[in-house]
Amino acid sequence: MSNLATVLDDSPVRLAPRLLGSLLVRDTPHGQIVGRIVETEAYHQSGVASHSYRGQTPRNAVMFGPAGFAYVYFTYGMHYCCNIVTGTKGEGSAVLIRALEPLEGMEQMAKNRGRDDELTNGPAKLCQALNIDKSLNGHDLSMPPLTLVLKDPPKESEVVQSTRIGISHEQHQPWRFYLKDCEFISKK
DNA sequence: GGAACGATCTGC
């Protein structure tokens, strides 16, 4: 098991805050795009809001695989969202990446987004900016062209724990996390 | 076979 998979073999609620500050690196033919994870949301199998709640299907199969892979899904007929699979094989849990702070490749991101503001402050926006689509579903995040670079966990005082956003179930559950005073988090 | 809906975003 890679170092990445070892760290991610844990509960999504513990990992969601721990992953804040880590980097998402996207390699493209035109150069590298880098973003810092600033907002996450935990999804575990026993939560009714999770895609894995009703068991394994072709769509959510990656969630039930080993940790350290990307679960990318298509929604609303036009958007992609990217998760980091967590936990052990057979478990069905993941951490949704909800927002990034753009660090490198902003020109690329703006081109992919078709605008030069609000590049990565939302789960579907960041996928568009990093050109993440279903072809990366099941991709091993320890290697290009999409890499998760773990950083040290943020201090507890830097993390805000909050309730869910944009979901019809479990709106009260405090499983959303973001970096305090960060201007790049998603909007309500 | 068909209907309902969604871990969203945008522009009015």
Added chain:
DNA sequence: CAGATCGTTCCC
């Protein structure tokens, strides 16, 4: 606040 837009799931 409604529309876009289609894959997935669930029910008949």
